[in-house]
Amino acid sequence: MDGEFAGAHSCPMETAERFESLVRAEFAPKSVYLNTASNGLLPARTVAALQQAALVRAEGRPLTALHADVEEARASFARLAGVPADRVAAGASVAAHTGVVAASLPAGAEVLTAEDDFTSVLNPFHVRGDLKVRTVPLERIAESVRPGTALVAVSAAQSADGRVADLPALREAARDHGARTYVDFSQAAGWLPMEADAYDFTAAVGFKWLMGPHGAAFLVVPEDFGGLTPILAGWVAGENPWDSCYGPVAELAHSARRFDLTHALFTYAGLRHSLALIEELGVDAVHAHDLALADRFRAGLARLGHAPVPAPGSAIVSVPGLGVRQPGLSAAGIEVSNRAGNLRAAFHLYNTAADVDRLLDVLSG
Structure with missing residues (x-):
């Protein structure tokens, strides 16, 4: 990875050098990778853990350590989210977590959502068929909460263009009208500080900004579970999982683990190390x-005469009309996304100022 790490000037020299040293020890991408909004890169420590997990299975060793990895990952995510670990459920997808939230609502309940938000945070409410799903522009979501709104469901950062929701305003509006809140942090957890305790329910996948393998997602619930029913519960949701393998689960876990889905052990074996790296670096420093x-990219785009979608304070930059450049950029060794005709570039801890300048250079040509 060539180029000076942007943001280093804002930290004491020793802290900046430690940040850069940790990152360089973990990542050596073969391209200019600016596509974390699709998939994060795996740190070297995570790759090594995945290899070791595969050997456990290949050699027929007990899976005890892999089950322990799930709990380590749960605890690490809880620290990043600012909540106790017993409020975090370990699952497989945000869509599944949204489904549990959707199932808790009474028929006719109004759910307020943002236009063109990611499907996983929307579709389970629509397929119920008996909910009133109301959709408004993201910038109007807080002002659109009204008496009778049962739940507001929104992504903290929009997948398509990186716009960041005004979560404090949303939280206040929901409180004023007695509405509950469900926030998907999939495009924010890992670079945007989380305050999961400020909302009723929050969720996030592990394979984007948290840089884990696919197959893991977390759900944060209130201490009293917020009226959720563990409709997807299997044996891992039992207070004593190994005593819950046959017949109905006699005693559900006393913690959010009652909402767990059967764990993808390899995924969590790797993810715990990715989360540990984020904790070592610190979300504030990554942010x-x-x-x-x-x-830096936005400033360069202005010099080239391009105007990105306004998304102040976001690590995702989306440029209308430039999505058609994605194949050519990929051929030039630069990985970005084409989303609805927009070029989407996502900047994370393993990227450098040189990466930004390389993208601008190719776009200018």
Whole structure:
């Protein structure tokens, strides 16, 4: 990875050098990878853990350590989310978690959502068929909460263009009208500080900004479970899982683990190490680094005469009309996304100022 790490000037020299040293020890991408909004890169420590997990299975060793990895990952995510680990459920997808939330609502309940939000945070409410799903532009979602709104469901950062929801305003509006809140942090957890305790329910996948393998997602619930029913519960949701393998689960877990789905053990074996890296670096440092790169790209786009979708404070930059450049950029060794005709570039901890300049250079040509 060539180039000075953006954001380093905002930290004491020793802290910046430690950040850069940790990142360089974990990542050596073969391309200019600016596509974390699709998939994060795996740290070297995570790759090594996945290899070791595969050997456990290949050699017929007990899976005890892999089950322990699930709990380590749960605890690490809980620290990042700012909640106790017993409020975190370990699952497989945000869509499944949304389904549990959707199933808890009474027929006729109004769910307020943002236009063109990611499907996983929307579709389970629609397929119920007996809910009133109301959709408004993201910038109007807080002001659109009204008496009778049962739940507001929104992504913290929009997948398509990186716009960041005004979560404090949403939280206040929901509180004023007695509505519950469900926030998907999939495009934010890992670079945007989380305050999961400020909302009724929050969720996030592990394979984007948290840089884990596919197959893991977390759900944060209130201490009293917020009226959710563990409709997807299997044996892992039992208070004593190994005593819950046959017949109905006699005693559900006393914690959010009652909402767990059967664990993808390899995934969690790797994910715990990716989460540990984020904890070592610190979300505040990652946030500053990522935003410095995104702002550098926005400034460069202005010089080229391009105007991105307004998304202040976001690590995701989406440029209308440039999505058609994605194949050519990929051929030039630069990985970005084409989303609805927009070029989407996502900047994370393993990216550098040189990556930004390389993208701008190719776009200018």
